[in-house]
Amino acid sequence: MGTISREPVLKRIFMVICFAFQYVYILLFRELPLLFYSARKSVTNQIVVITGGGRGLGKGLAKQFAIKEHAIVCILDINENDGLESVSEIVDEGGQAYFFKCDVSDSESVRACAKSIYSSPELGHVDILICNAAVLRMGTVLDLSDADFKTTTNVNILGYIYAVKSFVGDMMNRNRGQIVAIGSVCSHYGEYLGSAYCMSKFAVRGFMESLHMELIEKNNNITTTQIYPYFMDTPFIAEKQITPFSTFYELLPLDLCVKKITDAILREELYCYIPWHMQFLCVFCKCLASKHIIPAARRLFNFRYAPGEKQLMDAKLNYA
Template sequence: MNPFLDLLLFLATLIYSYLEAFVKLFVPVKRKSVSGELVLITGAGHGIGRATAFEFARRQSRLVLWDINKHGVEDTAAECERLGATVQAFVVDCSKREEICSAAEKVKKDIGDVSILVNNAGVITAADLLSTQDHQIERMFEVNILAHIWTTRAFLPTMMNNNHGHIVTVASAAGHFVTSFMVAYCSSKFAAVGFHKALTEELSTLGKDGIKTTCLCPVFINTGFVKNPSTRLGKVLEIEEVVEALMEGILTNQKMIFVPSHLSVALLSERLFPERALAVLKKLTDTKFDAVVGQKSTQ
């Protein structure tokens, strides 16, 4: 095609997309059923992972739960069984590729084909870059991004053979917006968001339209991992409201979920506003939390 026809095709698609988005504001989105699906959730012993497991259990999904904490994952499993779900719990350290691969093989052999994978396990250290210890940096990347890759590689082949599945990446607003004293954490979450986007693109290129992808990007959540967080952007989120948004996104096949939703507007501002204006805007948000700061400015 010549460039002029390419431009016309793009403009027609753009107009159609805007009209489609406008219509969807008034038409209820159809939600898919996850009943009977085999759902694997990493980091299921607490926080978002635990609450997400409860939601899938209420929807009659079959569950495989992974967590490094034996007591936590067994408690989650017991509650899911009380809700009527079939559950298998595994103690897995997601910072270790060998444990991930071993547990994945056991799941495939003894339980079945995972059709919904929720990569939720994550770790965080709040400190300036020079005070963050080497092992802390390594562990953040091992759990926050490499574990996503290992689990996806383990379960994606069957999804591709069936052209059916859903891969969920629990990332963070820190995968789009940077903040001081979280250099390694932000880097790992930027990688997680990039993984989600690249995987989505690759599946589309391969024609695997039956495999859906969703990425969750919330701001501070009241899980205790970050001490005394506060921001003028809004209140610290509760786990329940984040999981409610996540489940809605999974059931309606949303690709990117921001919590709160107005973060998507803030992301646009980063591309439109001059750097000086952005610096003032970031100061106005007044994001604070307790962090180890060994290197302070002398200016």
């Protein structure tokens, strides 16, 4: 078996110089024009699957795609009441939606839902998969139980993997489709009380980037989109009775995030940071990080978790 060796030094230098010119060309003539004009694709009557579509961001995206974009939405959620309520609201407003009870942490449950969608005469091939279902377990490493870490891993990581594996095969056969992963600013930064949640979001980012490279290697036309919003004002946060706080950032309105995420999906963007300048913090500033800079930057941005109204009320009652 032969061995593969590196190219000679001079050839490697020449290759780097050529790539630099190629990079500038792509930046000027292919990427920059997209900042001024990028066509949104139509998804009318296309099948959009959303995990965790029964409430919060997932519900918002389901309504946006079904009502505004005229897609046929399939909501996968473990909570049947939430899922059916979302479908009912969509149908009442003239959209098309279907509910499938699904536990994304169970691979058999996800595969069964995929099979039901493919075999349904009203549905069939899936055009867009939006992986959104997640759980939020907050606490220090010692405070969180083994079950907390296991649940977070099963839902937030394996749930995404199971969903992709259940739908990407058919997309590959058709050589078309789009896979969307809802991440977070926590996909780039670990934070106090976030050892479980941040860990899971980091993992999804690695999985999606690897999947993207796999599709490039196979020369497949499936696109991937990764969404990285700051904290949103959803029941996901409210139920924890805490409010993420920063000197520079406020909780993002849900409707704003829904519109920006939908726009990024329809433009088939590779990455979408909300707000857009969050990319500067998540990518470029990370390159300058050090053991001394990180604490100083944390003090500047002052990322904290403020107690929610219920906690404040309980504190007042206890004090009284």
